[in-house]
Amino acid sequence: MHIVIIGAGECGVRAALALREQGFEGSIDLVNGELHAPYERPPLSKPGDDGLIAKPVSGSEHLADKGITLHSGITATKIDRGTKQIVLSDGVVLPYDRLLLALGARPRRLAIDGQDVPNVHYLRHFEDAEIIHRSIESGKRVTIIGGGFIGLELAAVARQKGTVVTILEAAPRLLGRAVPAEIAAIIEARHRAKGVQVLCGTSITSIDAQGRILLGDGTQITSDAIIVGIGSLSNIDLALDSGLDIDNGIAVDGRLQTSDPSIYAAGDCCSFPHPLYGGRRIRIESWRAAQEQGDHAARAMLGSSDLYDAVPWFWSDQYDLTLQIAGMSGDAKKTVRRAIDDTALILFHLDQDGRLLAASGIGPGNAIARDIRIAEMLIAKRAHPEEGSLANPALKLKALLAA
Amino acid sequence: MAVWIKACAADDIDDEDVIRFDHDGRTFALYRKDDQFFATDGLCTHEKIHLADGLVMDYVIECPKHNGRFDFRTGAAKGAPVCIDLKTYPVKVEDGDLFIYLD
Numbered sequence A: 001m002h003i004v005i006i007g008a009g010e011c012g013v014r015a016a017l018a019l020r021e022q023g024f025e026g027s028i029d030l031v032n033g034e035l036h037a038p039y040e041r042p043p044l045s046k047p048g049d050d051g052l053i054a055k056p057v058s059g060s061e062h063l064a065d066k067g068i069t070l071h072s073g074i075t076a077t078k079i080d081r082g083t084k085q086i087v088l089s090d091g092v093v094l095p096y097d098r099l100l101l102a103l104g105a106r107p108r109r110l111a112i113d114g115q116d117v118p119n120v121h122y123l124r125h126f127e128d129a130e131i132i133h134r135s136i137e138s139g140k141r142v143t144i145i146g147g148g149f150i151g152l153e154l155a156a157v158a159r160q161k162g163t164v165v166t167i168l169e170a171a172p173r174l175l176g177r178a179v180p181a182e183i184a185a186i187i188e189a190r191h192r193a194k195g196v197q198v199l200c201g202t203s204i205t206s207i208d209a210q211g212r213i214l215l216g217d218g219t220q221i222t223s224d225a226i227i228v229g230i231g232s233l234s235n236i237d238l239a240l241d242s243g244l245d246i247d248n249g250i251a252v253d254g255r256l257q258t259s260d261p262s263i264y265a266a267g268d269c270c271s272f273p274h275p276l277y278g279g280r281r282i283r284i285e286s287w288r289a290a291q292e293q294g295d296h297a298a299r300a301m302l303g304s305s306d307l308y309d310a311v312p313w314f315w316s317d318q319y320d321l322t323l324q325i326a327g328m329s330g331d332a333k334k335t336v337r338r339a340i341d342d343t344a345l346i347l348f349h350l351d352q353d354g355r356l357l358a359a360s361g362i363g364p365g366n367a368i369a370r371d372i373r374i375a376e377m378l379i380a381k382r383a384h385p386e387e388g389s390l391a392n393p394a395l396k397l398k399a400l401l402a403a
Numbered sequence B: 001m002a003v004w005i006k007a008c009a010a011d012d013i014d015d016e017d018v019i020r021f022d023h024d025g026r027t028f029a030l031y032r033k034d035d036q037f038f039a040t041d042g043l044c045t046h047e048k049i050h051l052a053d054g055l056v057m058d059y060v061i062e063c064p065k066h067n068g069r070f071d072f073r074t075g076a077a078k079g080a081p082v083c084i085d086l087k088t089y090p091v092k093v094e095d096g097d098l099f100i101y102l103d
């Protein structure tokens, strides 16, 4: 049996390794559209103490040891579903019995004139990160368009390097619907305290050739670099061209199978029905979900009938603060606060019957990590935890797991 | 030369839990499970995050940052994103105190 995986990000690599862990002995071709060996994306917006490095998801040698053929710097240009073949940009044709699309996503681009001037940057790949981190240095002025995670993480890094930072956000507040208002306010306050200028409710009219931004109210902003982080779009082109169903990403069923039974999709590029949330179709962009879905797709391609039902989980680091969110709070009717201390806070989101749907936490270091992890397990169990225990930081949440 | 170092009172660690112990510029994680005690290096092998903020379930410590998992009896990394094992250290309990054997 031949398995081809297109996309060697977090998801595709994980899937390839999981196939071998499951004992699959056939051929595995992993098509890596990038020149770099597979690397992790989260550090691109928040490099550690060693600066910006391409932190490997898995080394090329390790992949080779596992008998996984990595095609780097080569993209898949066509899926021929009739003959079950993939055409690569170097002309090679790969036959497949099972195909996994792990194509990821790409930055949404500004829909205004001037988005292509040289000092406007978008972040997805290592090469983007190299340019961006060179442009954020002491004394320089950087304008960040979009107050989402990537923009805010870069703002924090830039401030720590002494860059003058302005954030322009179209909505009335930062971080949109994914993050509860109280937590978004804590993050915004931290950015302001660190000297970031945060302008919400702004509209951008144009960017001129010198990189000057003109706002709707007539204000002009000059900066040495402009970084745009206004969300992302799933990479669906290959799937669309070959006639697969698309619905806010490549549409897959609960096993991560597309509308073609030989083809699966996973990670940032796919949307799937989530059993924990009434079977609603969602698309998640999360590092851990990419791994878990890669793992799941590998097992599904080998015949497993399990449904993918992992609790969505996401984190972000800004300054010394870590935010973690487990679950989806969209249908929540009630919020219970757990103030761990003056600096760390968790909000539990419950439905009308008291079932725990999501938990969002913010705090220094890893102050909220353990409780969010336990909340995640409670969400997975569809638990109705006692609200008094959730609210009382003196009580260990772990006791609720046994209940 | 390796020596036994007194780390804490055994009862400073709750059952199925972990605490941090620092000694001589090094940092460790100490675990208790069903009145057995274990010690490992304190920092996760993925991104040097302290494991004492993590969650203990059975004989597994889960890193608070990206949920990498280790068996703290052997230090074995249990899969992505962690692939490098943790170093473990012998421990003993004497008169209610927990000692760790350090080189």
Ligand SMILES: Cc1cc2nc3c(=O)[nH]c(=O)nc-3n(C[C@H](O)[C@H](O)[C@H](O)COP(=O)(O)OP(=O)(O)OC[C@H]3O[C@@H](n4cnc5c(N)ncnc54)[C@H](O)[C@@H]3O)c2cc1C
Pocket: A006, A007, A008, A009, A010, A011, A012, A031, A032, A033, A034, A040, A041, A042, A043, A044, A045, A074, A075, A076, A077, A102, A103, A104, A105, A123, A124, A125, A150, A235, A238, A266, A267, A268, A269, A284, A285, A286, A287, A288, A290, A313, A314, A315, A316, A317
């Ligand atoms: C800057 C940044 C910071 C992030 N920080 C966090 C964080 O803190 N926490 C968190 O939970 N998540 C974070 N994420 C999200 C997380 O990184 C993604 O969810 C994850 O990378 C998705 O993995 P993936 O494999 O689905 O897609 P990707 O990692 O995007 O990989 C897809 C790969 O497929 C390749 N590809 C696409 N089309 C083709 C083709 N036709 N042929 C060959 N190759 C192709 C792409 O070039 C890419 O290499 C961050 C993302 C970014 C960009």
Ligand code: FES
Pocket: B044, B045, B046, B047, B048, B049, B063, B064, B065, B066, B067, B068, B081, B082
């Ligand atoms: S730092 Fe421990 S799993 Fe990443």
